[in-house]
Amino acid sequence: MLKKGDVILVALILTAIILGVAGTRIMGAIDRSDSLVAVIKQGDRVIRRINLEKVGNAERIVVSGDYRDTILVEKGRIRFEDADCPDHVCVRTGWLSEKGDTAVCIPNRTMIKITGEKSKVDIVTD
Amino acid sequence: MTKKVFNLIVLFFLLVTFSSCGSSGSVQPVETESYDIMGTIIIQKVYGKNAGKAADEAVKELKKIEGMMTINAPGGDINRLNESAGNGTWNTIDEKTMYVLKKAKEFSQLSGGAFDVTVGPLVKAWGINTENERIPSKDEVDNLLKLVDYDDILINGKSARLARSRQIADLGGIAKGYAGDAVIEVYKSYGIESALVSLGGNVVALGNKPDGTQWKVGVRNPRSDEGQYIGILNVTGKAVVSSGDYERFFERNGVRYHHILDPKTGYPADSGLIGTTIVADLSVDADALSTATFVLGLEKGLKLIESIKGVEAVFVTKDKKVYTTKGLKDSFIFDDESGEYEYVKKG
Numbered sequence: 526m527l528k529k530g531d532v533i534l535v536a537l538i539l540t541a542i543i544l545g546v547a548g549t550r551i552m553g554a555i556d557r558s559d560s561l562v563a564v565i566k567q568g569d570r571v572i573r574r575i576n577l578e579k580v581g582n583a584e585r586i587v588v589s590g591d592y593r594d595t596i597l598v599e600k601g602r603i604r605f606e607d608a609d610c611p612d613h614v615c616v617r618t619g620w621l622s623e624k625g626d627t628a629v630c631i632p633n634r635t636m637i638k639i640t641g642e643k644s645k646v647d648i649v650t651d
Numbered sequence: 652m653t654k655k656v657f658n659l660i661v662l663f664f665l666l667v668t669f670s671s672c673g674s675s676g677s678v679q680p681v682e683t684e685s686y687d688i689m690g691t692i693i694i695q696k697v698y699g700k701n702a703g704k705a706a707d708e709a710v711k712e713l714k715k716i717e718g719m720m721t722i723n724a725p726g727g728d729i730n731r732l733n734e735s736a737g738n739g740t741w742n743t744i745d746e747k748t749m750y751v752l753k754k755a756k757e758f759s760q761l762s763g764g765a766f767d768v769t770v771g772p773l774v775k776a777w778g779i780n781t782e783n784e785r786i787p788s789k790d791e792v793d794n795l796l797k798l799v800d801y802d803d804i805l806i807n808g809k810s811a812r813l814a815r816s817r818q819i820a821d822l823g824g825i826a827k828g829y830a831g832d833a834v835i836e837v838y839k840s841y842g843i844e845s846a847l848v849s850l851g852g853n854v855v856a857l858g859n860k861p862d863g864t865q866w867k868v869g870v871r872n873p874r875s876d877e878g879q880y881i882g883i884l885n886v887t888g889k890a891v892v893s894s895g896d897y898e899r900f901f902e903r904n905g906v907r908y909h910h911i912l913d914p915k916t917g918y919p920a921d922s923g924l925i926g927t928t929i930v931a932d933l934s935v936d937a938d939a940l941s942t943a944t945f946v947l948g949l950e951k952g953l954k955l956i957e958s959i960k961g962v963e964a965v966f967v968t969k970d971k972k973v974y975t976t977k978g979l980k981d982s983f984i985f986d987d988e989s990g991e992y993e994y995v996k997k998g
Binding site: 641646 | 681694696866868877891898
């Protein structure tokens with residue numbers, strides 16, 4: 526016969542296991558979700574990679590080349606704030622905040638694009 | 652007493668400071684993304700003192716390889732080889748192209764013809780992912796099949812020729828693989844010890860990550876968007892190359908016609924596999940074998956891979972089952988983002 530204490534103990538252990546498994550699942554789900562990353566490139570070269578969800582204070586990044594672009598980063602969004610190139614298409618594109626959003630300054634060969642990056646792998650084959 | 656506590660606190664902060672310095676936080680790679688080489692996306696992540704120079708040099712090397720080995724590069728080795736098919740002319744071939752040609756023949760033999768670079772005339776007829784893509788008639792396919800035979804790539808010292816006219820050697824299934832190895836050699840010549848390169852999804856890792864842990868390479872989910880994976884391979888200095896029916900294809904009347912042609916039938920391979928991933932020391936080997944096993948199918952594919960030392964594989968079947976070779980028991984972590992796959996054979 527099980528004593529009352531045993532039943533409570535078993536119940537406690539079972540609860541702990543269920544909570545543990547659920548916790549791991551939930552954490553796993555959070556872990557595997559893509560984080561929003563802004564990639565700043567000039568030509569072929571990646572200059573900066575910024576996790577937009579982790580931006581604290583707003584930051585300005587200057588990209589020099591044939592021209593000079595100023596990029597403004599805030600939590601969750603990024604844009605070309607200013608450029609001394611002739612056409613200003615990049616500045617007019619405005620804020621980028623969603624996966625797939627892209628802005629380009631062709632004269633300075635600067636590009637900002639937002640990608641979803643996986644935290645658990647370095648790269649995926651194709 | 653209080654002094655002891657104070658010392659302990661100081662020591663604690665020193666430790667925290669040093670440990671955070673030592674971790675990966677401070678190491679920034681040189682990263683590049685190119686879209687104009689070998690018709691694919693090239694991604695580099697290079698760590699170390701000369702990373703920038705190494706990455707630039709790697710791009711130069713890739714352009715050189717492209718000029719020699721792609722079918723459409725006028726005056727390139729492969730272009731001349733094909734132009735002179737059957738006319739008896741011996742073409743002087745660069746030693747790099749010669750190495751790839753010899754590798755191609757080697758894997759043709761090893762796979763019993765499941766991999767064959769002379770499948771070129773059929774590749775051209777199907778025109779998959781070109782503006783000329785179409786389904787050739789059975790007669791046309793049967794006719795062109797007669798031109799497919801890797802033994803017709805004749806090699807004599809530094810020269811090569813194709814035995815019969817209208818034959819075409821197409822290094823599409825192996826040149827990118829070779830290029831991955833060439834990039835790693837460039838890195839090494841600059842003293843780089845930690846890097847990752849992806850040539851259109853052919854991944855080659857050099858060493859470990861700068862923090863000493865292994866590279867984590869996701870194995871592509873063949874039935875999902877780019878970037879989704881079904882498992883993770885932990886690797887140190889290995890090539891990881893995938894082939895699948897999802898890479899390039901067109902659909903007619905609900906049928907998928909993909910780019911990996913079976914050199915025996917002349918039609919897109921229909922072996923029951925939808926994705927193959929090979930892990931090997933050399934990416935040229937991994938590239939050829941991923942294609943060969945895709946054509947061979949699960950059973951013959953597993954058998955072939957298990958017979959080659961130092962080469963491992965992950966296979967995905969049409970019914971969404973995942974199989975791995977024995978050697979991947981510890982380095983492959985089944986982690987299917989979609990929840991649709993089943994991990995059947997763990998070595």
